[in-house]
Amino acid sequence: MTAPFDMNDDSVVVIIGTGAGGGVLANELAQKGVSVVSLEAGARYLPDDYVNDEWEAFGQLSWLDPRSTSGDWRVARDFSGLPAWIVKAVGGTSIHWAGASLRFQEHEWKALSSYGAVEGANLIDWPIDAAEMAPWYDKAEEKLGVTRTGGRAGLPGNNNFKVLEAGARALGYKEVHTGRMAINSAENDDRMACQQTGFCFQGCKWGAKWSAAYTDIPRGEATGNLEVRERSHVARILHDDTGKVTGVEYFDADGALQMQKARIVCVAGNSIESPRLLLNSASSTFPDGLANSSGQVGRNYMRHLTGSVYATFDKPVRMWRGTTMAGIIQDEARHDPSRGFVGGYEMETLSLGLPFMAAFLDPGGWGREFATALDSYENMAGLWIVGEDMPQETNRVTLNADLVDAYGLPAANVHSDNHANDLAMRAHAYAQGKAIYEAVGATRTFPTPPYPSTHNLGTNRMSENARDGVVNRWGQSHDIANLFVSDGSQFTTGASENPTLTIVALAIRQADHIASEMSAGNL
Amino acid sequence: MPKDTNADPRAMTRRQLLARSMAAGTAFLVGAGYVAGKSGAWALEVTTLAPGTMATLIQMARDIYPHDKVPDENYAIAVKGYDDPAVSADIEAGVAALDAAAAEKGFGSYLGTGWERDRVDILRGMEDSAFFQTVRGGLVTGLYNQKAVWPIFGYEGESYSKGGYIDRGFDDISWL
Numbered sequence: 001m002t003a004p005f006d007m008n009d010d011s012v013v014v015i016i017g018t019g020a021g022g023g024v025l026a027n028e029l030a031q032k033g034v035s036v037v038s039l040e041a042g043a044r045y046l047p048d049d050y051v052n053d054e055w056e057a058f059g060q061l062s063w064l065d066p067r068s069t070s071g072d073w074r075v076a077r078d079f080s081g082l083p084a085w086i087v088k089a090v091g092g093t094s095i096h097w098a099g100a101s102l103r104f105q106e107h108e109w110k111a112l113s114s115y116g117a118v119e120g121a122n123l124i125d126w127p128i129d130a131a132e133m134a135p136w137y138d139k140a141e142e143k144l145g146v147t148r149t150g151g152r153a154g155l156p157g158n159n160n161f162k163v164l165e166a167g168a169r170a171l172g173y174k175e176v177h178t179g180r181m182a183i184n185s186a187e188n189d190d191r192m193a194c195q196q197t198g199f200c201f202q203g204c205k206w207g208a209k210w211s212a213a214y215t216d217i218p219r220g221e222a223t224g225n226l227e228v229r230e231r232s233h234v235a236r237i238l239h240d241d242t243g244k245v246t247g248v249e250y251f252d253a254d255g256a257l258q259m260q261k262a263r264i265v266c267v268a269g270n271s272i273e274s275p276r277l278l279l280n281s282a283s284s285t286f287p288d289g290l291a292n293s294s295g296q297v298g299r300n301y302m303r304h305l306t307g308s309v310y311a312t313f314d315k316p317v318r319m320w321r322g323t324t325m326a327g328i329i330q331d332e333a334r335h336d337p338s339r340g341f342v343g344g345y346e347m348e349t350l351s352l353g354l355p356f357m358a359a360f361l362d363p364g365g366w367g368r369e370f371a372t373a374l375d376s377y378e379n380m381a382g383l384w385i386v387g388e389d390m391p392q393e394t395n396r397v398t399l400n401a402d403l404v405d406a407y408g409l410p411a412a413n414v415h416s417d418n419h420a421n422d423l424a425m426r427a428h429a430y431a432q433g434k435a436i437y438e439a440v441g442a443t444r445t446f447p448t449p450p451y452p453s454t455h456n457l458g459t460n461r462m463s464e465n466a467r468d469g470v471v472n473r474w475g476q477s478h479d480i481a482n483l484f485v486s487d488g489s490q491f492t493t494g495a496s497e498n499p500t501l502t503i504v505a506l507a508i509r510q511a512d513h514i515a516s517e518m519s520a521g522n523l
Numbered sequence: 524m525p526k527d528t529n530a531d532p533r534a535m536t537r538r539q540l541l542a543r544s545m546a547a548g549t550a551f552l553v554g555a556g557y558v559a560g561k562s563g564a565w566a567l568e569v570t571t572l573a574p575g576t577m578a579t580l581i582q583m584a585r586d587i588y589p590h591d592k593v594p595d596e597n598y599a600i601a602v603k604g605y606d607d608p609a610v611s612a613d614i615e616a617g618v619a620a621l622d623a624a625a626a627e628k629g630f631g632s633y634l635g636t637g638w639e640r641d642r643v644d645i646l647r648g649m650e651d652s653a654f655f656q657t658v659r660g661g662l663v664t665g666l667y668n669q670k671a672v673w674p675i676f677g678y679e680g681e682s683y684s685k686g687g688y689i690d691r692g693f694d695d696i697s698w699l
Contacts, residue, residue, distance in 0.1 A: 052681035055668050158688075159696040166699045195687030205683050315698045316677065322693035354678040358667035366587045366650075366659055367643060374667075375590060378677025440699060 005037050005227050010261035012037045013514070014248055015268060016234045016277065019092020020503045021487035022268030023212030024143070026228070027220035028511030034518065035225055037260055038217075039232040039250055041269075042088035045095070046214055050203030054356045057202035061095060063088040066411045067272065068400050073303075073416040074449045078363035083414035085452040086270055090230050091213025093270065093454065094500065095203045098325035099183040099210070100348060100386075101146040102497035103137050106130040107335055108343075108388070111493040114335055115342035120419055121390035122300055126492040127464040127473040133505060140505040144182035144210040145189050153185045154178045155194060158322025160349045163313075163381040167436035168329045168347075175330035179348065182210040182500075183323055189215070198351070200324035232258075235409055237265055237281040237290055237483070245290070245483045251407050264482045264514065264523055266475075268507075271301065271456035271489040275397045276412040278460070278470075291460070291477035291485075296470050298397040300461050301416060302494040303453035305345055305387030307426050309433030310361065311442035312376035319351035319381050327383075332432060333496045341424040344496045345387030347433060352382070360451050373446060381437060382448075385429040386455070388496045390419040397459050455499050460489040474513045475506060482523055486510055550634065551578045551595070558599065565596035567603055571611040576618045579634045580605060580658065583621065586642045587659050588666055592675050601665035602658070617654030624649055 005012050013029055015022045018040040026038045042063075051057045062085065069076035069083045076083075087093045107114040109130055112123040141149040148154045155178045157165065168176040183200070184193045194208040207214055220226035231253035238259070239245045247261040267274045275298035279289040289297050327349030334344050352360060354377055362370055395417060399410040418426075430447040437445050463469025466478035475490050477483040486507055488499050495502075517523040552559040553574045558581065559566035569577045577599075584598040605614045622632045624645050630636040633645060649655050666672065673680055682688055 052683050055664060156694060158693045162694065162696050162699055194689075196689040196693035197682050197687030199681065199683070206687075317696060318677070318679075318692070320678065321682070321688040321691075353680070354673055354676050355664070355668045359663050364659075368589055371589045374588075374676060375592075 005035060007258065007260050009035070010247070011035060011263050012261070013264045013266065014039065014260055014262035015266045015486065016248065017092060017268035017270065017273070017487060018090050018212060018217060018228060019087070019268065019270065019487065020094045020097070020212060020500045021507045022266065023091060023094065023216045024504050024507040025266060025268065025486045025511050026226050027212075027216035028508055029515060030220035030223040030225035032511065032515040033225060034515055036220070036227070037262070038226065038228045039234050039248065039260070040090050040228060040230045041233040042090060042230065044090040044213070044230050045203065047203065047205045047207050050095075050205050052197070052199040052202055052205065054202065054353045057199075061087045061089055061203065065405045066403050068403050068411065068413045069415070070413060071395070071416040072418060074363070075452055076416070078449075079452050082452045084270070084272055084456050085454050086456065089213065090217055090228060091211050094211040095213050096201050096454065097500050098200050098498075099181045099323075100325050100328070100498040101141065101144055101180050101182045101501040102346070104130065104133070104495040104497055104502060105333065108493065108495035109133075111343070118342060118390060118421060120392060121421065122393045123391060124463055124468050124492060127462060133509075136505040136509040137501065139508050140501050143508070144501065144504060145184055145191070146180050146182050146501070147185050148177070148180045152188065155181055155183060155185045155323055155326040156196075157327060158196060159317050160319035160322070160351055160381050161327035163317055163440060164327050164329065164347075164349050164383055164436065167440045170439035171432075171436055173329050173331045177328060178326040179328045181323070181326055183326065184208045191215075194323055196322040198320045198322060198324060233407060234269075234277060235280065235407060237267075237277065239283065239285065239290070239480070241285075243285060243480060245480055255407075264484065264518075266484040266486045267460070268486040270487055271459045272397055272412050272414060274485060274487055274489045275459040276399065279399050280409055291470050291479045291483055293479050294467050294469060296461060296468070298459050299393050299395070300391035300458045301395040301397055301414065301456070302389050302391055302458040302491065303416065303450070304455040304457070304494055305385055305389050305422055305425050305429070306450040306453070306455070307385045307429060308350055308382055308448035309385070309430060309437065309445060310380050310382040310448055311434075311437030311445040312373065313379045313381070313441055314443055316378050317381045318378060319349075320353055324351055325349055325384070329436075332429070339428055341421045341428065343388035343421070343425065345385050345425055345429050346496055347383045347385060347429070347436075350382050350384035361446060361448055363449065373444070376444070383433055383436070385426065385433065386496060386498055387425045387429060388494050389422045391458055391461070391493060392417065392419055455488070455494070457488045457491040457494045457499060460485045462490045462492045475510045484510065484514065550582055553578050560595050564594070565599060567599045569606045571608050572606045572614060575634070576615055577602070577606060579618045579621065579632070580614070582634055582642070583646070583658060584662055584666065586639060586646060588662055589639070590675070593672055597666065597669055597672050600669060601662050604661070604665070613654070617652070617658070620649065620652070620654060621645065
């Protein structure tokens with residue numbers, strides 16, 4: 001059933017990466033009869049392989065290739081070699097994601113127009129808007145089986161949600177529910193309902209959570225139009241004298257350098273690897289890297305505001321039981337500059353097991369102040385803050401000439417400084433989180449710093465004008481017609497919502513565009 | 524700190540030996556090639572590190588992440604990996620520095636510093652050192668990723684093998 005394509009077959013679309021962007025794009029194109037070769041750096045793990053043990057799963061699934069960090073963000077101090085908590089596997093970070101599936105709000109597509117110029121921020125409007133995206137969101141919600149859309153019921157609330165909800169109601173918050181989740185509340189699309197097992201971040205062993213690993217990827221392969229080559233790390237995108245891309249060089253599972261020809265190349269390696277690949281593909285024609293005439297490749301790195309608030313109570317909560325992120329307060333997601341910042345933030349339930357709580361509650365912390373917090377682990381509740389952070393030109397992914405990966409390729413350095421707007425929003429969110437839990441009797445609350453980033457965004461951003469970004473409204477690079485970007489790196493701004501639903505909606509839309517342009521002979 | 528002590532961990536001065544063995548009397552049993560709990564509930568064989576060094580590490584581990592309900596044995600398990608020729612020289616040097624810091628504050632050794640408050644004060648003074656950060660960082664996984672300690676914190680670990688919590692209390696909170 002899996003289609004094997006010849007290395008010299010220059011009619012195929014090569015997609016680099018198989019996550020929410022690349023995996024969906026591959027299936028959507030394959031369903032339309034387009035021949036696709038997907039190159040995935042990681043190996044293939046399916047629900048039977050997932051391990052409900054935090055560190056073991058981290059070692060199994062995470063992208064742990066060398067990276068470096070700089071800037072004033074605390075991750076650079078506490079986890080200097082691990083800027084991101086993302087996955088290296090067929091299916092990418094759609095194995096790890098928690099399932100929160102929210103549409104952008106209308107104003108968030110037009111950040112510059114909505115917020116006005118913000119000093120130090122490199123804001124622009126997306127070249128697309130809510131009305132244009134609405135039908136693609138519909139398709140994405142169907143594909144993912146998102147609860148509270150399409151007539152699907154919400155998930156039941158677990159203990160952690162019940163604490164959040166009670167605190168939120170006490171504060172007068174209105175938009176409080178168990179989320180719009182790509183986790184089945186009832187059997188759907190040949191996948192079973194959530195069994196409230198926890199360990200959503202470690203891969204759903206029931207398959208109740210949508211992941212490209214066991215939905216789009218095998219369905220694409222079943223068409224006979226998709227070949228997934230796993231453990232294939234792309235080193236460089238090649239081009240001809242006319243500036244069109246012609247194929248890719250990659251290291252195969254045995255470490256041998258291979259070259260696959262291509263009619264179109266789509267980059268979907270996540271917002272750190274995608275710009276790294278474009279920069280590592282520099283040539284005499286494109287000395288600053290591919291698609292980089294604007295100089296924007298790697299810039300405007302965003303990671304969402306993030307941060308957590310954990311609280312202890314005098315009685316047990318057992319927050320780890322049940323769906324990790326099925327709980328949300330949306331009242332603060334609005335744009336209301338009277339709070340002292342532009343944009344907004346969501347508050348979502350989150351829990352960590354004891355091993356990860358020890359690592360992330362207060363990285364570097366020790367002594368009784370720290371230890372007594374963990375002594376109350378069973379009595380803890382927790383929430384995660386997902387807020388819009390400001391794009392800044394100087395927050396960027398660059399090549400680190402002094403650090404190479406196993407193939408000798410320069411690794412990525414991820415530089416991030418907090419913007420004043422980020423700091424103001426995080427302070428507000430910490431205060432609200434504290435108030436929520438204190439309203440239901442918290443004995444102690446903890447402002448927990450951001451974890452290594454799971455929402456990596458913006459480093460090949462979409463722009464109307466070629467000088468402002470890397471790709472156009474279709475994710476097609478401004479400079480090279482047959483080179484596309486298909487992951488979260490094309491985000492113009494981050495909005496306050498978890499990004500996966502938007503990545504999927506953009507991938508479905510992009511597949512439609514690529515297929516029709518191929519049919520029309522334009523690509 | 525004296526260089527010769529670093530070079531050969533077993534070449535401790537008589538004073539150091541005395542200090543450590545006395546100190547061991549207060550917390551652990553330290554003998555030739557082993558450290559044990561006073562109650563006899565556990566014993567740890569050491570082959571590379573000086574036994575007194577291992578005893579010091581165990582005490583240091585508890586002082587860094589003090590959980591009064593977690594037995595010494597789990598702290599011993601968390602640091603026993605340092606009994607390894609690849610790292611033992613650095614660890615001996617680190618513990619020697621720790622003892623030197625204790626001596627500066629008027630104590631015979633770290634292990635001989637009888638009160639937690641005083642030991643923590645010593646640790647605060649060296650928390651930026653590579654040795655402290657290595658031991659602290661190692662404990663994050665070495666201690667908290669021991670499945671044996673999870674029940675002490677109430678953490679239940681995986682539930683997949685039991686069918687999740689859908690029928691086992693995912694929403695059983697009763698005090699709200």
